[in-house]
Amino acid sequence: MSGEGKATGFHGWLPRSLDGQLILFTTTSLVVAILGYAAFTADRQSQMASTAMTAQMDSLAKNLAEVSAGYILTADLTGIEAVITRTASFPSVVSITVADAAGRPLSQVINQQGRIIPQYSGERIVPPAGVSDLAKPHAEARTVSGWHLLTVPDETDVVWQPVTGGQLLGWVRVTYSLRDMRQSALSAWRDAMVFSGLAIGAALYLLVALLRGPMRALKIATRFARDLDHRLGEQTPVASSTVEIEALGTALNSVSARLAFQEQGLQESARFTQRILDSVVDGIITIDRRGIIQSFNPSASAIFGYAADEAVGRNVSILMPEPHHSQHDGYLETYMATGVARIIGASREVDGRRKDGSTFAMDLAVSLSAHQGQPLFIGLVRDITERKRIETMKSEFVSTVSHELRTPLTSISAALGLVAGGAMGNIPPEAKEMVHIAHKNSLRLAHLINDLLDMEKLAAGKMHFDLQVQALMPLLVHSLEGVRAYGDQYQVRFEVTERVEGVKVRVDGSRLQQVLNNFLSNAAKFSPPGGRVEIAAVRSDDRVRVSVIDHGPGISPEFRGRIFQKFSQADSSDTRQKGGTGLGLAISKELVERMGGAVGFDSDAGKGACFYFDLPVCEDAR
Amino acid sequence: MLAGSVAAQQPVATYTFSVVPQYSPAQLHREWFPVIERISRESGIRLELKIAASIPKFEAEFSRGVPDFAYMNPYHAVMAKHAQGYLPLLRDNKPLSGILLVRRDSAYKSIQDLNGRVIGFPAPNSFGASLYMRALLTESFRISFEPRYLNTHSNVFRHVAQGSIAAGGGVNLTFDNETLEIREQLRVLYQTPGVAAHPLVAHPRVPVRVRDLVADAFMALQRDESGRELLKEIRTPQPARADYRRDYLPLELLKVQKFVVPEKD
Numbered sequence: 081m082s083g084e085g086k087a088t089g090f091h092g093w094l095p096r097s098l099d100g101q102l103i104l105f106t107t108t109s110l111v112v113a114i115l116g117y118a119a120f121t122a123d124r125q126s127q128m129a130s131t132a133m134t135a136q137m138d139s140l141a142k143n144l145a146e147v148s149a150g151y152i153l154t155a156d157l158t159g160i161e162a163v164i165t166r167t168a169s170f171p172s173v174v175s176i177t178v179a180d181a182a183g184r185p186l187s188q189v190i191n192q193q194g195r196i197i198p199q200y201s202g203e204r205i206v207p208p209a210g211v212s213d214l215a216k217p218h219a220e221a222r223t224v225s226g227w228h229l230l231t232v233p234d235e236t237d238v239v240w241q242p243v244t245g246g247q248l249l250g251w252v253r254v255t256y257s258l259r260d261m262r263q264s265a266l267s268a269w270r271d272a273m274v275f276s277g278l279a280i281g282a283a284l285y286l287l288v289a290l291l292r293g294p295m296r297a298l299k300i301a302t303r304f305a306r307d308l309d310h311r312l313g314e315q316t317p318v319a320s321s322t323v324e325i326e327a328l329g330t331a332l333n334s335v336s337a338r339l340a341f342q343e344q345g346l347q348e349s350a351r352f353t354q355r356i357l358d359s360v361v362d363g364i365i366t367i368d369r370r371g372i373i374q375s376f377n378p379s380a381s382a383i384f385g386y387a388a389d390e391a392v393g394r395n396v397s398i399l400m401p402e403p404h405h406s407q408h409d410g411y412l413e414t415y416m417a418t419g420v421a422r423i424i425g426a427s428r429e430v431d432g433r434r435k436d437g438s439t440f441a442m443d444l445a446v447s448l449s450a451h452q453g454q455p456l457f458i459g460l461v462r463d464i465t466e467r468k469r470i471e472t473m474k475s476e477f478v479s480t481v482s483h484e485l486r487t488p489l490t491s492i493s494a495a496l497g498l499v500a501g502g503a504m505g506n507i508p509p510e511a512k513e514m515v516h517i518a519h520k521n522s523l524r525l526a527h528l529i530n531d532l533l534d535m536e537k538l539a540a541g542k543m544h545f546d547l548q549v550q551a552l553m554p555l556l557v558h559s560l561e562g563v564r565a566y567g568d569q570y571q572v573r574f575e576v577t578e579r580v581e582g583v584k585v586r587v588d589g590s591r592l593q594q595v596l597n598n599f600l601s602n603a604a605k606f607s608p609p610g611g612r613v614e615i616a617a618v619r620s621d622d623r624v625r626v627s628v629i630d631h632g633p634g635i636s637p638e639f640r641g642r643i644f645q646k647f648s649q650a651d652s653s654d655t656r657q658k659g660g661t662g663l664g665l666a667i668s669k670e671l672v673e674r675m676g677g678a679v680g681f682d683s684d685a686g687k688g689a690c691f692y693f694d695l696p697v698c699e700d701a702r
Numbered sequence: 703m704l705a706g707s708v709a710a711q712q713p714v715a716t717y718t719f720s721v722v723p724q725y726s727p728a729q730l731h732r733e734w735f736p737v738i739e740r741i742s743r744e745s746g747i748r749l750e751l752k753i754a755a756s757i758p759k760f761e762a763e764f765s766r767g768v769p770d771f772a773y774m775n776p777y778h779a780v781m782a783k784h785a786q787g788y789l790p791l792l793r794d795n796k797p798l799s800g801i802l803l804v805r806r807d808s809a810y811k812s813i814q815d816l817n818g819r820v821i822g823f824p825a826p827n828s829f830g831a832s833l834y835m836r837a838l839l840t841e842s843f844r845i846s847f848e849p850r851y852l853n854t855h856s857n858v859f860r861h862v863a864q865g866s867i868a869a870g871g872g873v874n875l876t877f878d879n880e881t882l883e884i885r886e887q888l889r890v891l892y893q894t895p896g897v898a899a900h901p902l903v904a905h906p907r908v909p910v911r912v913r914d915l916v917a918d919a920f921m922a923l924q925r926d927e928s929g930r931e932l933l934k935e936i937r938t939p940q941p942a943r944a945d946y947r948r949d950y951l952p953l954e955l956l957k958v959q960k961f962v963v964p965e966k967d
Contacts, residue, residue: 155852157860162726186864200863200887 118272141241313340363461385435606632720769777829790901797896800830819868826963898949
């Protein structure tokens with residue numbers, strides 16, 4: 081983190097643009113490299129100049145000493161003067177003195193801006209002490225050096241050279257100026273700096289010229305990429321000057337083309353989906369978590385009478401009659417807060433409200449989805465007014481037919497009963513058998529019609545219940561009495577194994593007996609001959625369970641799911657084998673539930689079955 | 703000389719021209735060569751410049767009659783006349799004076815102050831600077847001194863300036879020719895009476911016609927600027943006809959003979 085902080089600090093100094101950074105880095109490198117090299121070169125040139133200068137002055141002093149020896153011996157001051165006058169015109173020489181061994185000047189000249197002036201009033205000069213090697217020039221502490229030259233403006237150096245001829249004859253002293261050397265060092269530095277400046281300038285110019293094209297192309301590409309969302313499919317001009325920039329331009333163009341193609345595909349796909357939604361028969365309505373309608377397809381418009389733009393944005397409760405109209409927001413809030421759903425995830429019949437205020441029956445299936453991280457409820461609506469009307473007509477028809485059938489059938493059955501019972505006198509044995517069969521089947525038919533009528537009454541809500549608080553066990557015993565003869569018919573014995581004395585329930589006695597008869601006759605029917613059917617009543621807290629247990633073939637796993645549905649039997653062959661309408665268990669379930677109870681069963685295939693119903697115990701009446 | 707005699711019959715006769723080495727041979731050659739060349743060209747007489755290595759050598763040579771023409775100091779003219787009969791042709795119009803120089807800041811105010819001191823001279827027999835001067839110092843001023851011969855006038859001036867000698871003898875012409883720097887250092891303590899300047903002499907074997915042609919050409923140098931420049935260089939700005947009897951015979955009367963130092967060449 082601290083490293084990142086440093087990096088931020090460092091980057092704070094940098095230009096933000098790439099070309100700025102490139103130019104900065106390159107310039108810095110160039111300046112360091114070129115100035116470094118220039119300084120090195122200039123310093124070396126200065127060193128070389130100073131080396132050459134000292135060598136030249138040493139050699140000059142030495143030559144003078146050689147030449148002067150003869151003149152000193154012959155006391156030829158003119159000769160010395162002539163020689164040193166010529167020598168003094170050498171560049172940088174300031175003065176030359178030839179002295180005798182005692183340091184008395186014999187001849188002396190000074191170089192005054194190129195004019196050589198002899199001096200005749202020279203003071204005695206003091207040669208350096210401790211010159212051991214008389215053959216070598218002796219320089220007084222030399223100040224000549226590359227860098228030093230730049231800082232010391234007008235300094236001179238002195239070279240001493242002994243004049244010898246078997247003994248010390250005199251001295252040559254050459255004083256020379258460092259100014260020329262300094263000038264040449266300075267000009268070396270100046271030239272180096274000028275060259276550096278030019279080189280840096282040229283490099284910068286080249287860099288800027290080189291970068292201008294690619295940077296402009298990069299900016300164009302950036303602008304193109306930024307605006308690509310509303311310029312899909314367009315192409316940017318590709319600059320071919322740089323491979324990378326060209327690749328970028330080509331890639332952008334390729335992306336643009338591909339995105340345009342994909343966009344087209346998406347739009348196609350959306351149109352396709354929209355067409356499906358528009359042409360689907362069912363109404364499809366989506367709402368958000370607050371119940372606001374998000375979409376409303378044409379079928380929904382047809383069903384409710386609202387145009388899509390009328391419905392979208394309004395609360396979905398406009399599509400509901402009271403009390404849901406007022407309470408719908410509460411349903412949603414409850415669902416969002418607790419997850420307890422009233423209708424989500426299932427399909428059920430509800431009432432809808434059209435724009436004109438009329439209500440109608442509809443099938444509503446609500447599923448939950450999510451859109452952009454928010455819950456989205458999708459309602460699938462189907463107008464079932466017509467289906468309901470047909471169902472009502474069918475029920476009424478069945479009811480009517482059953483009533484119309486039952487009256488004559490009752491007469492037929494009663495007449496056959498009388499004939500079969502011999503009330504009409506003896507009939508031939510052949511006819512007696514036929515009459516018996518006709519009577520039995522007329523009873524079955526009557527039973528079937530009674531079941532159908534019961535079913536219709538239950539479905540239409542017309543079944544009347546006379547609920548009374550009464551003891552359970554007597555009802556049980558009474559039922560057992562009723563089916564004993566039926567049991568005998570199948571050679572089955574009924575046995576009460578557990579009892580709950582004194583427990584009262586609030587039921588319609590005849591309807592509860594109808595349930596028990598059903599359970600018991602089923603058990604007898606499916607028990608093997610000589611078998612036993614057990615009846616147990618057990619209390620558990622505030623409920624009581626009555627179980628009817630047989631030892632028949634049990635219920636196959638594939639049949640268990642629809643055992644309480646109408647017209648269902650385990651095997652279609654059972655109907656004729658075992659008799660029955662297949663309505664008994666469905667009616668029993670409806671009856672128990674209307675009386676506040678519940679039905680159920682346990683079964684292991686091959687080991688019999690246990691059908692039971694639970695009823696709430698009526699404590700107050702105890 | 704032999705060349706000269708043979709040259710009399712030859713169309714391309716060459717005459718030698720010697721100059722007294724009062725200065726360095728190089729300086730003399732530089733000053734005299736253009737003069738000799740022009741005179742040769744204008745006179746039609748071929749001259750060859752010869753510069754002796756030293757004054758004694760020069761004296762020895764003219765004593766043997768080697769040069770056809772010679773430029774020499776006044777007393778040399780006397781010596782040459784006696785030895786070989788050399789005749790003076792020309793001399794500068796300005797008389798020659800010997801001068802005695804001391805350092806400007808020295809304590810010597812009179813010649814007597816120099817008694818017992820070292821006095822420098824160019825050469826023993828240089829007339830104005832040495833011979834005549836020594837004769838006067840000894841005979842007229844009666845001082846004794848240690849002479850030191852330093853070959854050239856310039857060297858004498860420099861030794862005086864440098865302080866290694868108390869005084870030095872020279873002549874007005876050479877002193878005037880010196881640089882300002884050296885002249886500023888020196889002071890003239892004494893000047894000898896004027897005598898005829900350095901003569902150009904000719905050996906008697908040189909035909910009169912040749913002598914005249916050369917003398918005329920020399921005289922003619924005064925007529926133009928470049929010629930005058932050349933004359934100035936050789937310290938003879940105003941050449942005039944010389945006459946031994948008038949100009950140099952008086953020197954014989956000065957009795958400087960005993961001050962002549964015979965030198966080996």
